[in-house]
Structure formats: structure tokens, C-alpha cells
Amino acid sequence: MKAKKAVSLALAAFLTLPTLSVLGGCGNGGTTVLRVYNWEEYIDEGGSGTFLCDELEEFDTDGSYRAWYEETMGTPLSEEGSAILDDFCRWYENKYGQKIRVEYSTFGTNEDMYNEIVLGNEYDLLCPSDYMIMKLAAEDRLEKYDESFFDKADPENYYVRNVSPFIRDKFATNSGLELRNDDAGKPILWRDYAAGYMWGTTGFVYNPEAMDGTIGELLEERDWGIFTSPEVSGKITAKDNVRDTYFAALGVAYQNDLLSLDRGAEDYVERLTAVFNATDDKTISEVEPVLMDIKKNIYSFETDTGKSDMVNGTIWLNYAWSGDAVYALDLAESGETEDGDSETAMSLNYYVPKAGTNLWFDGWVMPKGANKKAAQAFVNFLSMPQNAMRNSYYIGYTSVISGENMEMLDYADYLYGEEEGAEDTVEYDLSYFFGEKTSIWADREQATSRQLYAQFPPEEVISRCAVMDYYDKEASKRINELWSRVRAETLDAWAIIVIVVTVLAIAAFVVVFKFGGRIDFFRRKPKAGYRLIRQEDPNRL
Amino acid sequence: MKLPRFSRKTLCIPYVVFLIFFVIVPMLVILFYAFTDSEMRISFTNFIQFFSDPTKLSTIVYSLVIALVTTVVSLAIAYPVAYILARSTLKKKYVILMLFVLPMWINFVLRVNAIRELFNLLSTLGGMDWLANANYFKTVFGMVYDFLPFMILPLYTTMLKIDPSLYEASADLGASGFATFWRVTVPLSMPGVMSGVTMVFLPSMTNYVVSDMLGNAKVTIVGKFIYDYFGNDWHMGSMVALVLLVVVFLSTWLTGGFQAEETARGANL
Numbered sequence: 107m108k109a110k111k112a113v114s115l116a117l118a119a120f121l122t123l124p125t126l127s128v129l130g131g132c133g134n135g136g137t138t139v140l141r142v143y144n145w146e147e148y149i150d151e152g153g154s155g156t157f158l159c160d161e162l163e164e165f166d167t168d169g170s171y172r173a174w175y176e177e178t179m180g181t182p183l184s185e186e187g188s189a190i191l192d193d194f195c196r197w198y199e200n201k202y203g204q205k206i207r208v209e210y211s212t213f214g215t216n217e218d219m220y221n222e223i224v225l226g227n228e229y230d231l232l233c234p235s236d237y238m239i240m241k242l243a244a245e246d247r248l249e250k251y252d253e254s255f256f257d258k259a260d261p262e263n264y265y266v267r268n269v270s271p272f273i274r275d276k277f278a279t280n281s282g283l284e285l286r287n288d289d290a291g292k293p294i295l296w297r298d299y300a301a302g303y304m305w306g307t308t309g310f311v312y313n314p315e316a317m318d319g320t321i322g323e324l325l326e327e328r329d330w331g332i333f334t335s336p337e338v339s340g341k342i343t344a345k346d347n348v349r350d351t352y353f354a355a356l357g358v359a360y361q362n363d364l365l366s367l368d369r370g371a372e373d374y375v376e377r378l379t380a381v382f383n384a385t386d387d388k389t390i391s392e393v394e395p396v397l398m399d400i401k402k403n404i405y406s407f408e409t410d411t412g413k414s415d416m417v418n419g420t421i422w423l424n425y426a427w428s429g430d431a432v433y434a435l436d437l438a439e440s441g442e443t444e445d446g447d448s449e450t451a452m453s454l455n456y457y458v459p460k461a462g463t464n465l466w467f468d469g470w471v472m473p474k475g476a477n478k479k480a481a482q483a484f485v486n487f488l489s490m491p492q493n494a495m496r497n498s499y500y501i502g503y504t505s506v507i508s509g510e511n512m513e514m515l516d517y518a519d520y521l522y523g524e525e526e527g528a529e530d531t532v533e534y535d536l537s538y539f540f541g542e543k544t545s546i547w548a549d550r551e552q553a554t555s556r557q558l559y560a561q562f563p564p565e566e567v568i569s570r571c572a573v574m575d576y577y578d579k580e581a582s583k584r585i586n587e588l589w590s591r592v593r594a595e596t597l598d599a600w601a602i603i604v605i606v607v608t609v610l611a612i613a614a615f616v617v618v619f620k621f622g623g624r625i626d627f628f629r630r631k632p633k634a635g636y637r638l639i640r641q642e643d644p645n646r647l
Numbered sequence: 648m649k650l651p652r653f654s655r656k657t658l659c660i661p662y663v664v665f666l667i668f669f670v671i672v673p674m675l676v677i678l679f680y681a682f683t684d685s686e687m688r689i690s691f692t693n694f695i696q697f698f699s700d701p702t703k704l705s706t707i708v709y710s711l712v713i714a715l716v717t718t719v720v721s722l723a724i725a726y727p728v729a730y731i732l733a734r735s736t737l738k739k740k741y742v743i744l745m746l747f748v749l750p751m752w753i754n755f756v757l758r759v760n761a762i763r764e765l766f767n768l769l770s771t772l773g774g775m776d777w778l779a780n781a782n783y784f785k786t787v788f789g790m791v792y793d794f795l796p797f798m799i800l801p802l803y804t805t806m807l808k809i810d811p812s813l814y815e816a817s818a819d820l821g822a823s824g825f826a827t828f829w830r831v832t833v834p835l836s837m838p839g840v841m842s843g844v845t846m847v848f849l850p851s852m853t854n855y856v857v858s859d860m861l862g863n864a865k866v867t868i869v870g871k872f873i874y875d876y877f878g879n880d881w882h883m884g885s886m887v888a889l890v891l892l893v894v895v896f897l898s899t900w901l902t903g904g905f906q907a908e909e910t911a912r913g914a915n916l
Contacts, residue, residue, distance in 0.1 A: 217878040340780045346864050405779065406863030420767050420779065579685065586879055590702055593867045593875065597705040605708050609715070616901050 137205040140480040143219060143229040145468070146212040148304075150493075150500040152189030157499035159187040165520050174492055190496055194487050198480075206480060214409075215347060223247060223473055230476040231484060236467045237349075237576040239300045244576075248299045249472040255301075255482050265301050265489040270508035271541035272568075273302045276467070300469035301485045302506030304498075306428035307465055307563055307571060308350065309458040311412075311435070314555075316341070316422035322455065325423075329365075329459050330357035332423065334399045342423040343415065344400055346407035348589040349574065351400070352393070353464055354425060356382055359396045364461035369570070378462045382572040385581035390588050397592045407593075413437065416454060427466070429503030431456045431560045436502065455555040458567050465571030467506070491517075504561050508540045519546045522558035534558065538565040677892075680885035693886040703872075703887065707894065710852045710869040713783070717790040717851040718844055721798040724791070725843065729802035730832065733809075744803060748796045755793055759860050762789055766861070786862040790851045798843040805839030806832070849895055 150156055157165075162183075166172055175183045179196040191208045198206045211229075213219040216238040223232070223242070234242065242248050256266050277297040310332065314322050317337065328335050333342065333354060344351045357364070360381050367377055401407075405421050412424040413434040426434065434454060441451030470485045472478055487493060491513035494505035498517075508514050515536070524531045524547045534553045535545045539562065552558040559567075577585055597605075684690040697703050728747065732740050750758060766785055770778040778785070809832065817827040853870030864871075869891055876884030 215878065221878075346859075401865065404865075406865060408864065411860075415767075418767060419771055582879060586876075590872065590875060594702045594706040594872065595709050595867065596702055597708060599701075602701075602704065602708050605712055609711060612715075613897075613901055 137207050138477065138480055139207050139209055140231065140477060140484060141209045141211075141229040142231045142233075142484065143211055143213060143222070144233045146214055148212070148233065148468075148501055148503075149210075150190040150496040152187050152192070154187075155500075156187050157496045158183065161499065161520075165517075171492060178490070178492075190488070190493060193493075194484060197487055198483060202483075208484075228475060229473055230478075231481040232471050232473060233303055233468050234471060235574075236469075237574045239296065239469055239471055240294070241576040242471060242473070243294050243296075243299045247473055249474055249476050249478060250298045251301065251472070251482065252478065255486075256297075262486065264486040267510050268489050268491055268494070268507045268513075269302060270506055270539050272508075272539050273305065273467070273506040276573075277302060277469075296469075300471050301489075302467055302469045303488070304429065304501070304503040305465070305467045305506055306504050306561075307458055307567060308353075308425065308427055308463050309431065309456055309560070311416055311424045311426045311431045311454050311456055313416065313419070313422045313452070314455050315452070321422060322457075325457050326460075329461050330354065330361045333358050333425075334396070334403050336403070338423055339403050340405050341421050342404050342425070343406050343408050343412045343421055344404050344425050346409045348585055350425070350464075351397070351407070352585060352589070353382060353574065355393045355397045355400060356384065356389075357459060357461060357463070358400065359393050361461045375569070375572070378570065379572040379575075382462070382464070383575040385577055385585060387584070390584055394588060394591065397588070401592055417452075427503075428456070428560045428563070429501060431502075432557050433502035435557050435560065453556075456557075456560040457555065458563065460570070462570040462572060463567075465568065465573050467573075469506075498561075502561070512540050512542070512544065515540060515544055515546065518558070518562055522546070522548050522552050522556075522561075524548055534562075535564065536562055538568065674892075677885045677888055680881050681889045682886075683882060685880075685882065693882050696883070697886050697890065706867060706869055706872050707890065709867075711894075713787060713790070713858075713866070713868060714848050714851040716787055717794065718848045720787065720791050721795055721847050722840065722844065725795060725798035725802055726840075729799055729806055729836075729839075733803055733806035744799075747799050750792075751796050756856060759789055759793065759857055762792065763860050780863075782862040782865050786858045786866045789857040789861040790854065793854070793857060794847040794851060797846040801842040801846070802836060802839040805836050809835050845899060848898060852891070852895075 152158075154160070162171060172183055178200075179188075179193050180200045181196060191210055194208060195206055198204070213222065216234050219232060219234060220238060220241070223229075232242075239248075254260065255263060257263055258266050261267070274297075277300065278295070310325065312321055312325060317324065321338070324335065324337060325332055332338060333344065344354060364378065364381060367374055371377075405415070406412075408415070408424075410430075412421070412426060413430060415421045416424045416434050417438050424434065435456065438452045438454045470481070470488075472481045488497065489507055491507055491509035494507035494509075494514065495517045498505045505514065518536070528549060530550045531547050532550050532553050533545045534548045537543050537545070548558050549556075553564075681693060682689055682691065684692060732744055737743070762785075766778055769775045813831055813835075814827055817831050822830065852868060853873075855868055855871035855874060858864075858866040858868050858871060869887065873884050873887050873891070876887060
């Protein structure tokens with residue numbers, strides 16, 4: 107007995123030892139973990155087709171980019187390029203002398219992400235859109251950024267030093283969003299909780315050669331109304347989510363009101379925003395028939411098939427986010443389909459509705475309990491202009507970074523600036539974004555309907571944009587019911603009766619067949635097994 | 648120290664744990680969500696709303712119709728195939744059977760995507776313009792294509808087990824070929840029909856990947872409906888899921904899916 111006890115004690119001690127040593131190991135010098143939750147395909151993942159692999163040769167003629175890379179990451183740039191997350195780990199280790207590991211996961215919609223957070227999944231950094239940032243902040247689920255994060259004097263605060271003044275203003279003024287108060291009665295400001303990542307508009311990607319080349323004129327004439335125009339019936343797509351499609355339906359329904367707003371008025375943007383964020387019963391009842399018309403007229407509700415349908419000619423018009431538009435335009439120009447098959451190159455255009463459209467932002471926020479130091483370091487790292495270029499190039503969206511020395515202007519000029527010897531060029535003004543008098547010379551087409559126009563929209567476009575507000579619980583319920591009414595096929599009462607009767611008839615037939623005509627729900631069956639054995643061999647029992 | 652006796656019952660423990668955590672608890676969670684409101688109080692509002700809203704009832708009925716059409720078409724295609732294969736004297740008939748089942752080895756999302764591209768090709772280059780917006784046709788087509796093996800296999804196995812001497816007996820007694828088919832083959836293959844119907848009917852009510860990709864997301868079946876609700880209103884989503892569960896239960900009971908008798912054995916895959 108005693109011997110046994112000694113053995114078990116020794117065993118217990120032996121089992122505990124490794125646990126203790128592991129605990130000790132975590133104390134200092136261990137690996138920090140940063141849990142990042144981002145949109146799918148929303149960061150430079152390395153490999154071919156990236157900025158470092160494809161463009162650097164031409165872009166970095168004086169070798170300064172390579173030198174910067176070597177200095178920052180502590181290692182020369184390899185031939186195969188590099189994923190930005192790996193570079194972050196290198197940089198972090200160099201700078202803080204601490205190993206870091208990024209646990210990177212992705213989501214498909216803001217609502218999916220929100221559900222994950224509410225269910226208690228823990229992350230250090232999230233990348234929701236504008237309205238979702240407001241929702242998370244209003245529900246007190248976010249950590250504020252440190253004040254030192256916004257200190258411009260610190261040369262290592264890359265975000266605040268490089269962010270575009272236009273974006274900074276939008277974040278500081280909550281960009282026309284309604285101010286809400288937290289529990290202490292203080293207004294909730296975006297800028298306390300979020301650092302920008304990407305931004306853009308929504309509009310139509312269209313194939314200018316469709317309808318014998320008259321589609322551009324039709325679009326100009328109908329604007330939002332193109333969604334319900336019979337001329338493009340079955341050749342246009344809407345988004346498969348309630349927020350974007352409801353927004354578009356508001357545009358269709360109130361187009362005339364929107365166009366008649368005085369664009370010079372001081373409260374123009376506020377009034378525009380109010381129209382695009384209306385969720386009252388009257389608005390919903392007016393928008394519902396419009397949504398039904400849209401559903402009838404469109405080819406599909408889509409989330410990401412629109413790009414390939416556009417390129418292979420199935421549809422003529424695709425309601426898209428500007429970054430996806432850039433991607434589709436690039437894809438069509440390269441003459442490849444998404445699967446890499448080669449087709450004939452074609453040029454697509456991007457159109458922003460005159461009556462006003464959506465201006466959106468995706469920003470980095472830290473949920474409660476996040477590792478703030480690592481999270482803010484990550485945001486700062488991504489805000490280095492050289493890294494912003496890489497991300498922007500990879501995903502097609504527009505970075506919020508303009509660059510301390512306007513590095514992003516070089517990038518825009520490099521990608522979209524006039525070619526040597528080009529004839530029809532215009533000066534493209536980007537002063538609002540860079541905060542100083544700046545412009546680039548570009549092809550007229552680039553400046554009015556192509557990638558440049560989509561990726562760096564001119565101020566004139568920005569001035570007629572509304573940011574989406576978040577819906578409170580009641581509004582959200584109303585909108586979702588509306589959406590389910592639109593999506594579902596509402597049958598007439600007689601149709602339901604006919605179908606139900608048919609189904610019941612089939613069911614009755616099956617029941618009759620199954621029970622061979624006699625329905626004996628209540629009679630207990632005799633235990634067949636016993637009888638069987640007795641029949642076979644009466645002597646066995 | 649006495650070791651716990653190892654009995655055959657011990658082997659059941661992993662399955663019981665699995666059933667509790669992955670079947671029973673989730674069902675209870677759905678039940679809980681269906682009958683609570685957003686403040687987690689017990690409420691019947693979802694229940695009342697569901698049965699007073701024509702949209703939701705229509706969607707259920709609509710899915711039923713799509714599933715029924717899919718099942719009938721699948722049966723119409725699969726029955727002759729299974730009959731011919733089971734009765735043929737071909738030496739390599741298992742090769743033909745394998746060819747029918749082969750697509751099941753490839754992920755169905757890939758196959759549905761391939762069909763989507765095929766339809767696109769037909770409508771843009773093949774001049775079949777009507778295809779582009781024939782969403783219901785394409786949805787049913789995709790479902791039939793996807794679920795056909797599930798219909799063929801049980802039919803084939805039940806028909807294969809029919810004793811050929813029964814056919815001879817039937818012929819000896821003077822029955823014509825059609826009478827033999829109608830009086831012998833059809834009744835004896837009924838368990839296979841039932842299990843095939845169950846396996847096609849139920850998934851085609853909820854498989855919204857097919858309706859999204861081929862129906863251009865303009866065909867809303869109940870699976871998609873539930874998915875949409877779970878984006879923002881778990882309580883109503885659970886209620887729809889619960890109603891669907893009842894419908895599924897009833898149809899499984901009707902088609903004899905719960906039978907453990909000799910007749911159904913082998914046919915229930």
C-alpha cells in the first residue's frame with residue numbers, strides 16, 4: 107500500500123514537471139500572438155501577381171524601395187516576393203526584440219463577423235465596415251486606441267503620419283453619421299475606435315460595347331433607374347446582401363428627389379445621407395415595390411460571381427464596390443478569365459450614379475481584451491506607404507494612406523499616369539485626398555471611366571456620397587422582413603391550397619400503400635420473432 | 648484496486664457522447680432559440696409570426712414543390728436505368744453503374760460550378776438565350792444531376808436482390824412482360840423507391856448552393872431562408888429550422904425511413 111502511494115506520488119510529480127516548465131517558458135521571451143480577423147482576400151498574400159513580384163522592377167528604378175525593404179524587414183527582398191504577414195513578423199521581431207505569430211482568419215460579411223464576436227470568439231484586431239464599427243462601438247465592444255497612437259510627433263506612428271487628411275477628417279467628424287452617446291453621455295467618435303484601412307464607392311461596372319455602344323448613354327440618362335430599365339433586363343446584377351441592395355433601391359426610388367437637392371447647399375451631404383439611411387415604415391413601403399421590380403429585372407443577386415459574369419459577357423452591368431470594379435477592369439483588360447483561361451481582352455468602364463452613391467470605409471478596430479500593443483503595431487506597419495501599395499495592388503481597393511511625402515501619388519501616377527506620347531490626356535486633380543495641390547496627368551478615359559476613376563475617385567464624386575448608418579434593432583427587423591419578402595416567392599392563397607392538397611393526397615397514397623389498405627396505427631403487432639423460431643423448429647424452445 | 652469491468656456497453660460511450668453533443672444539444676438550442684425573443688425571454692411571437700406570414704409559408708411550400716419535382720424527375724430517370732442494369736446479363740455492368748456514381752467522388756460545388764459555366768456557354772454562344780433567366784429549370788436540373796446517384800443506387804440494390812425465379816414463375820403462370828413488371832418488379836422494388844425518394848427529397852429542400860449558383864440566387868428555397876435569417880435574427884431562423892425539421896420528420900416517417908425491418912434493409916444506405 108505504502109509503496110503504491112510513493113509510486114503514484116512520483117508519477118504525479120513527474121507529470122506536473124513539464125507543465126511547470128512550460129509555464130515558466132511563457133514568462134518572458136515567449137511568442138506573442140496577434141489574432142487578426144479580416145475580410146477574405148483583403149491583404150497581400152504574396153506569390154506571383156503581387157506588387158513586389160510584378161511591378162517593382164519598373165516602379166523602383168532607383169532601388170529606394172528595395173533599400174527601404176531591407177532596412178525595415180532586416181532581410182533583403184527575395185526573388186519570390188513575400189507575404190505581408192511574414193514581413194510583419196520580421197519587422198516586429200527586429201523592432202521589439204520579441205517573436206510574434208499572427209493568427210489570421212477571414213470572414214465573408216460584417217454580420218458573420220459580428221456573430222463571431224457576440225459568441226465570444228476572441229481577436230485582437232478586426233476589419234469591419236463603417237456602420238459595423240459604429241454598431242460595435244455603440245454596444246461598447248471595442249477598445250479605444252491609445253492617445254499616443256495619434257501623436258504625430260513620434261516618427262514611428264506610421265498611421266497618423268501617413269493617413270490621408272481626407273480620411274482623417276471623415277473619421278474625426280464621423281463623416282455625417284449620427285452621433286450616439288455612450289453610457290457616460292459622451293458622444294462616440296469613430297476616430298477613438300478605428301484606424302482606416304481601405305475605402306471606396308459603389309457604382310456600376312459596365313461593358314461599353316453592349317447595346318451597340320449606347321449603354322453608356324442609357325446609363326447617363328437613367329442613372330439609378332438602370333436597375334429597373336427593361337432595356338437591360340436580365341443583363342444586370344445586384345448584390346446578394348440586404349444593405350447594398352436596399353441602398354440601391356433607395357437610389358432608384360428617390361432618384362428625382364436626390365437630383366433636385368441643391369448641390370451647393372451647406373447641408374447637401376446631410377440631406378443626401380438622410381435619404382440613403384431612411385428606414386421608416388413609409389420609406390419601406392415605397393421601396394418594396396421597387397425592390398420587387400429590381401428582382402424581376404436583374405440577372406442575379408451575387409456576391410462575387412459578378413466579376414466573371416462581366417468578363418465572359420453574360421451580363422452588361424454589375425453593381426459593384428469600387429475595388430471589385432478595379433479588379434474586374436484589370437481582369438478584362440488582361441484578356442483572362444478568373445480561372446486563368448485566355449479570352450479576348452476587352453475594356454470595361456466604371457460609372458458612379460449622379461444622384462449620389464455610397465462612400466464606405468473599412469477600418470481596424472480592437473475588441474475588448476485585445477492585445478493593444480501588438481494590434482496597434484500591426485496597423486502602423488500596414489500604414490507604411492510601401493506596404494499600403496502592396497495591399498492596394500493585390501486587392502484592387504484604395505488604401506486610406508496618402509503618404510507623408512505623398513508616396514501614393516507616385517504609385518497612382520505609375521499605374522495610371524499618361525503614357526509617353528499619349529495624346530488625349532487631362533489633368534486629374536487629387537488635392538482633396540493628398541491635402542495639397544496635387545494632380546496627375548492621365549488618359550481622358552482613365553480619368554472619366556476607368557481604373558483611376560474607380561480607385562481614386564475625383565472630389566466631384568466624393569461630394570455626392572453618403573455613408574451608411576447602422577440600423578437599430580427595430581429598423582433592422584423591419585429591413586430584414588422586407589428582404590425576406592423580396593427574396594421569397596409569395597404564392598397566392600389558392601396556389602398554396604392546391605399544392606398542400608396535392609401533397610396531402612400523395613401522403614395519403616403512401617400511407618395506404620404502406621399499410622396495405624388496413625390502417626392499424628393502434629393495434630400492437632405480435633412479436634413475430636418468437637413465432638418464426640417455433641415454426642422452424644418446435645423442439646428448440 | 649478493481650478495474651472497471653469492460654463490457655460491450657462500454658463501447659457505446661463515444662457514440663453516446665457524440666449523439667449528445669452533436670445531435671441532442673444542438674436540437675435543444677434550436678428549440679430554445681425558436682421560442683425566445685431577443686431578450687431571451689420565453690415567447691411565442693416567432694411561432695405566431697411564422698404561421699401568419701404568407702412569405703414564410705410560401706417559401707416552405709415552394710421548397711416542397713421544387714423538392715417534389717426534383718424527386719419525380721430523378722425517379723423517372725433512375726428507375727429505368729436501375730431496372731435495365733439489374734436485369735441485364737452484361738458482364739461489365741458494374742462499370743456502367745460506376746459511371747453513374749462516379750460524379751459523387753468529385754466535390755459537388757465544383758460540379759455545380761461546372762454546370763453553371765456550361766449553361767453560360769449555351770446561353771451566350773449556343774444561342775439558347777432563354778436559358779439565362781430560366782432559373783427554376785436550372786435549379787431543378789442541378790438538383791437532379793446532383794442527387795441522381797442517390798436514387799439509382801438503392802433502386803439498383805433492391806432490384807438486384809429480386810430472385811430471378813420469381814420472373815420465371817410469373818411467366819410460367821402466363822403473365823405478360825408488362826404484368827410481370829407491374830405485379831412483381833414494382834412492388835418488390837418499393838423499398839428501394841422509398842429510400843431513394845427520402846434521400847433525394849430531403850436534401851433538395853435545403854441545398855441552397857444549387858439554387859444560388861444555378862438559380863442566380865433568385866430562387867429562394869427554405870435552406871437559403873434559414874441562412875439569411877441566421878445573419879441577424881437567430882430566433883426566427885431557429886423557428887424556420889424547427890418547422891423544416893417537423894416537415895422532414897413527417898416525410899421520413901411516411902416513406903418508411905424509420906423502418907428497421909427486413910424489407911428496408913440494404914435499401915437504406
